[in-house]
Amino acid sequence: MKTPTTAEGRTASDASTGYSNSASADLGAARTVLSLMRSIEDIGRDRARGGYSRPVYGSAELELRSWFLEAAAQRDLDVETDRNGIMWAWWYAPGKQRRDAVVTGSHLDSVPGGGAYDGPLGVASSLAAIDVLRDRGFVPSRPIVVAVFPEEEGSRFGVACLGSRLLTGAISPERALALRDGEGVTFAQALTTQGGRGDRIGADRDMLARIGIFLELHVEQGRGLIDLGAPVGVASSILGHGRWRLSAHGQGNHAGTTLMAGRQDAMVAAARTVVAVREIALEHSGARATVGRLQPIPGGTNVIASRVDFWLDVRHAEDAVTAVIVEKIHAEARRLAAEEGCTMDLVEESVSGTVHFDATLGLELSVATGGSPMLPTGAGHDAGVLASEVPTAMLFVRNPTGISHSPEELCEDDDARLGTVALADALAHHAG
Known part of the structure; x- marks a missing residue:
C-alpha cells in the first residue's frame, strides 16, 4: 500500500x-x-x-x-x-x-x-x-x-x-x-x-x-x-447487468489445406461479433458491453476453430435497455455468423436488475x-x-x-x- x-x-x-x-x-x-x-x-x-x-x-x-x-x-x-x-x-x-x-x-x-x-x-x-x-x-x-x-x-x-x-x-x-x-x-x-x-x-x-x-x-x-x-x-x-455465453459454430479443418474462400471459421464469426458488441453499446448512452473471455475449440494453432465460446457482459441503469442491447447483439451475431457459413447461439448465464x-x-x-x-x-x-x-x-x-x-x-x-x-x-x- x-x-x-x-x-x-x-x-x-x-x-x-x-x-x-x-x-x-x-x-x-x-x-x-x-x-x-x-x-x-x-x-x-x-x-x-x-x-x-x-x-x-x-x-x-x-x-x-x-x-x-x-x-x-x-x-x-x-x-x-x-x-x-x-x-x-x-x-x-x-x-x-x-x-x-x-x-x-x-x-x-x-x-x-x-x-x-x-x-x-x-x-x-x-x-x-x-x-x-x-x-x-x-x-x-x-x-x-x-x-x-x-x-x-x-x-x-x-x-x-x-x-x-x-x-x-x-x-x-x-x-x-x-x-x-x-x-x-x-x-x-x-x-x-x-x-x-x-x-x-x-x-x-x-x-x-x-x-x-x-x-x-x-x-x-x-x-x-x-x-x-x-x-x-x-x-x-x-x-443492472448480466452475463451471456455466445457460441459460434463452424467447421473445424486444417489451417494449411483449406482455402480461405471455402472456410466456415467460427473464430472469424466470433471476432466480427466482438467488434459489433462495441458498436451496439455505443448506440446507447451509459451502456457498457464487454467480451473479456474467449475459448476456441479445439484451440490448436494450425486448426480452424470448429466452435468458439465467448462471454458477454452488458450493463445499463435501465434493465429494459440492457435487454434491448443483448437482443441487438444476438441478432447481429447471427447475421455475421451466417455470412461466414456459421451459426451463433446465445445462452443467459446470470442477470441482475x-x-x-x-x-x-x-x-x-x-x-x-x-x-x-x-x-x-x-x-x-x-x-x-x-x-x-x-x-x-x-x-x-x-x-x-x-x-x-x-x-x-x-x-x-x-x-x-x-x-x-x-x-x-x-x-x-x-x-x-
Whole structure:
C-alpha cells in the first residue's frame, strides 16, 4: 500500500481533514487493516498474468479462508460455515442471541489476474473495525458479524455472487450444482471436496432472518471518489447487468489445406461479433458491453476453430435497455455468423436488475461517516443480491488509479485506515 505525505511529514489525509486526538487514536487502531492485507499479499500471486488469481475452492482461496478463520479466532469471534459455504464470524455480548445482526464483510476470491483489494479489503477492514470498536471499549447491543461469501466474481463457475444467490434463492440448487469450470469440474464436485453436500445447499430463510442489516465495504472500482476528492463514499445503486455465453459454430479443418474462400471459421464469426458488441453499446448512452473471455475449440494453432465460446457482459441503469442491447447483439451475431457459413447461439448465464440500496440506511451511513458522498456503481456485489432480502448499504474506499480487476488496482494506506474507521463508526451507530 502506498502512503502519500505532505512536506510537513503528515499523511495527506491527516493534512486535509485535521483529525482530533480521538480520531488519530482510531486511525492508530485501524492500522490492523494494513497488517492484515500485508499478511496475505503473497497468496495467489499470478506470475503469468500479474496480480492475483484466487478462484473459489482453489488452493489460494482455501488458504485465504484458513487465514480468515485464524484471524477470527484471534478475536474470539464465533465462526460457522453455513451449508452454502458462507463463513460467518459472530461478535455479540453475553446473553445475546444470534438475531437482528449487523453484518459486514465481503469476499476473498478474485478474477484471473485481479487486484489485491477487490474483496479482501472489505474482509480485512471488517476485522480491523472490530479491533477499533474494542479499543474504544464498545460493547455491541446487537451482534456484529463478519461474513465471507464464496464465488463473488464467478471466475470459476461463471455465475457471479454464487454464495449470496444460493443464500437468497436467486439461483436454484440444481442449476448451481451443474455449473462447470474450465476443466469440466462441476460445482457439486468442488463442493464435495470441501465437505459440502449438494442436497443441503439453497435458500436459507433461517440465516437470512438473523440479518438485521448488511454493510459491505469495498474498494471503489472506478473514478467517482477521485473526481470528488473524497476518501470514502456510500453506494446509492448498482447498474443492472448480466452475463451471456455466445457460441459460434463452424467447421473445424486444417489451417494449411483449406482455402480461405471455402472456410466456415467460427473464430472469424466470433471476432466480427466482438467488434459489433462495441458498436451496439455505443448506440446507447451509459451502456457498457464487454467480451473479456474467449475459448476456441479445439484451440490448436494450425486448426480452424470448429466452435468458439465467448462471454458477454452488458450493463445499463435501465434493465429494459440492457435487454434491448443483448437482443441487438444476438441478432447481429447471427447475421455475421451466417455470412461466414456459421451459426451463433446465445445462452443467459446470470442477470441482475438495477439495485437501489436502502435510501434510509444509505443516508444514515453517510451521516455516520461524516457526510460521505453518495454515488452509483457499475460493479456487482453480494450486497446487491442481499438488497432484495434485507436493508443493505455499501461503503467505497478510494482507488487512486480508478482501475480495478487489474494489477493496477490500488488503495492507499491512509484511505484504508479511514475506510476502517468509517466502517467502525457505522457498525457502532447500528449496533450500539
